[in-house]
Amino acid sequence: MENASGALVGFARLALDPHQQRAATSGFALRPESWHVGYGWETVSLLLDLVFQDLDLHRVWAARAPFNEASAKTLLAAGMTEEGRIRGHVFVRGAWRDSITYGILRDEWQVSSSLPAQVPPVTTPTE
Numbered sequence: 001m002e003n004a005s006g007a008l009v010g011f012a013r014l015a016l017d018p019h020q021q022r023a024a025t026s027g028f029a030l031r032p033e034s035w036h037v038g039y040g041w042e043t044v045s046l047l048l049d050l051v052f053q054d055l056d057l058h059r060v061w062a063a064r065a066p067f068n069e070a071s072a073k074t075l076l077a078a079g080m081t082e083e084g085r086i087r088g089h090v091f092v093r094g095a096w097r098d099s100i101t102y103g104i105l106r107d108e109w110q111v112s113s114s115l116p117a118q119v120p121p122v123t124t125p126t127e
């Protein structure tokens with residue numbers, strides 16, 4: 001929700017991983033009219049506050065499409081680390097697609113009042 005207008009800018013979701021101790025999977029998406037403002041970083045940062053501060057989890061991870069450069073930058077800026085690739089992870093528009101995964105541990109998390117992390121250049125395939 002945008003403070004000034006009260007408009008919904010997007011959503012974030014969190015699902016506890018049933019086969020891991022104190023771990024969860026996250027996801028997020030903004031409405032297109034809310035892109036390029038910095039709400040992506042803010043959304044993920046608030047989600048991480050919830051994960052570590054309120055729920056006292058140990059680890060959270062997220063996955064993005066290989067070509068999703070905006071998501072890569074957002075996840076890195078929120079302090080997450082690229083961890084690898086899941087081959088054939090999701091079935092999208094008639095084909096299996098890989099995902100690039102990111103994770104953050106409790107020890108690595110800093111409360112979101114800080115600024116976005118400095119993000120090195122992201123290289124993504126053009127497919």
Ligand SMILES: CC(C)(COP(=O)(O)OP(=O)(O)OC[C@H]1O[C@@H](n2cnc3c(N)ncnc32)[C@H](O)[C@@H]1OP(=O)(O)O)[C@@H](O)C(=O)NCCC(=O)NCCS
Binds near residue numbers: 034041062068071073
């Ligand atoms: C991913 C998403 C949350 C990013 O949110 P955002 O608030 O627009 O991100 P920001 O404005 O903070 O931009 C982050 C960076 O990505 C870049 N970026 C934004 N949109 C981009 C695009 N379409 N292509 C390439 N880069 C893009 C920005 O320039 C910025 O780079 P910079 O830090 O070098 O300036 C948003 O684009 C979105 O909701 N996309 C659709 C759903 C989605 O992809 N969800 C994530 C699934 S893992």
